[in-house]
Amino acid sequence: MGVRVPPSAPHLRFPCQSWQQIPGSLSQIAVGFGGNVWGLNAAGQIWHFNPATQGWKQISGSLAQIAVGADGTVWGLNSAGQIFRYDPQASGAWDSIPGALTQIAVGSANNVWGINAAGQVFRYDSKLQSWDSIPGILTSLAVAFDGTVWGLNSAQQVWRFNAQTQGWDSIAGQMSEISVGADAVVWGVNASGQTYEYW
DSSP: OOEEOOOOGGGGOOTTOOOOOOSSOOSEEEEOSTTOEEEEOTTOEEEEEETTTTEEEEEEEEOSEEEEOTTSOEEEEOTTOEEEEEEGGGTTEEEEEEEEOSEEEEEETTEEEEEOTTOEEEEEETTTTEEEEEEEEOSEEEEOTTSOEEEEOTTOEEEEEETTTTEEEEEEEEOSEEEEOTTOOEEEEOTTOOEEEEO
């Protein structure tokens, strides 16, 4: 594995593709698998995109952060750091989950991770309905559908969780942002704005 630098911007264009504007105004967007798109506007209102109508349906509640897993699992945090999980079976209600976080990352229903205000890392145990503390201090997390977890610390060092050792393996490079797609491909942006793909 290594870090692959994408080609310069002109070569990133795809044939016969372009940006198509969708009605609405959002301040945050989160995308799951198969066009499952959620967003928050500046007031914290929650919206779910309907591909059939090409429009947005407002979902009850208010959040400061939203995350969507590849399997459609939706979690969010409000401005106080309280944790919520969307329950589509209960008329779109949000289940309150004990704990407080500053960031939440969702790969699937069984792969939900978070960071609290002190940078401590937690993994949600869906069977016990509780949070397990994971060693390490991080500033951000990204979780793939297959359970692969990546993180960055305050020095922008890159880490990947090792399920066997229950610790973090250091990965060469420094990034200011990291993201993992539904296909488990990892992308990062460094402090200079350069973009990388890990492979």
